[in-house]
Amino acid sequence: MKESFEEKTEYKLCKLQPDDWEKLRNIRLSAVKESPQAFGDTVEETNSRSEEVERAWIANAHIYVIEDRGVPVSAATFRQDTDGVWEINAVWTDPVHRQKGLSRKILEQILVDAKKMNINLLRLDVNPVQVAAVNLYESLGFKR
Numbered sequence: 001m002k003e004s005f006e007e008k009t010e011y012k013l014c015k016l017q018p019d020d021w022e023k024l025r026n027i028r029l030s031a032v033k034e035s036p037q038a039f040g041d042t043v044e045e046t047n048s049r050s051e052e053v054e055r056a057w058i059a060n061a062h063i064y065v066i067e068d069r070g071v072p073v074s075a076a077t078f079r080q081d082t083d084g085v086w087e088i089n090a091v092w093t094d095p096v097h098r099q100k101g102l103s104r105k106i107l108e109q110i111l112v113d114a115k116k117m118n119i120n121l122l123r124l125d126v127n128p129v130q131v132a133a134v135n136l137y138e139s140l141g142f143k144r
Contacts (some may be wrong), residue, residue, distance in 0.1 A: 009068050009097075013105060015130065016063040018063045021054035026071040027065060031092040038127065055068060064106045066097075074102035078122075086114065087123040091133070103133075107140055 030047050032039050057063075061079035064073040067099055074093040081087050088110060093102050114122055124142055126133050138144075 007068075011100075011102065012067050013075075013109060014065060014067065016058050016065060018055040018058045021051055021058060023050070023065060023072050024058055024063060026091070027075045028090070030072075031075070031090070032093060034095060035092065038092070038130070062110070064109055066093075066102045067105060068097065072104060073097040076103065076110060078108045078113065080121070085118045085123050087125075089113055089125070091124075096128065103136060106141070107136070111140065 009096060025046065028039075028041070029043060032041050032043055032046050036042070063076050063077050064075065066074040075095060076091040077086065077089050077091075088107070091103055101137070110122075122142075124137055128134060
C-alpha cells in the first residue's frame with residue numbers, strides 16, 4: 001500500500017519589526033541566491049550587513065513577509081525613496097510557494113496601507129522579462 005501525504009502550510013502575513021532582523025536577512029539571502037539578477041546584492045554583501053544595519057532598514061521601511069510555520073517564504077518592501085517617492089521593491093516568493101497568491105496578498109496589504117497613508121502614487125520597477133510579475137502588477141492596477 002502506497003502512503004501519501006500533503007504537506008500542510010500555515011501562511012501568516014506579518015510586518016517585520018526591528019527585532020525581526022534575522023528574518024529579513026534570511027529571506028533576503030534566499031532571494032539573492034535564487035534570483036540574483038533581480039536584486040542589487042550578492043550573498044556576500046547580504047551576509048556582511050550588521051544587525052544594526054538590518055534593524056535600521058526595517059525601522060525605515062514597511063517590510064511584509066508571509067511565513068509558513070514561522071519561516072518567511074514571501075516578502076516585499078514598501079518605503080519612501082531618497083527622492084521622496086514611495087516605492088515597492090524586493091518582491092519575492094520562494095519557488096516552492098509560488099502560484100499560491102502570496103505576493104498578491106502582500107501587495108494588496110501594501111495598497112491598503114498606502115491608501116490609509118494618503119499615498120496616491122507608488123513606483124514599482126520590474127524587468128519586463130519577468131512576465132508573471134508584470135501580469136501580477138498590472139492586475140493590481142499598476143501601469144507601465
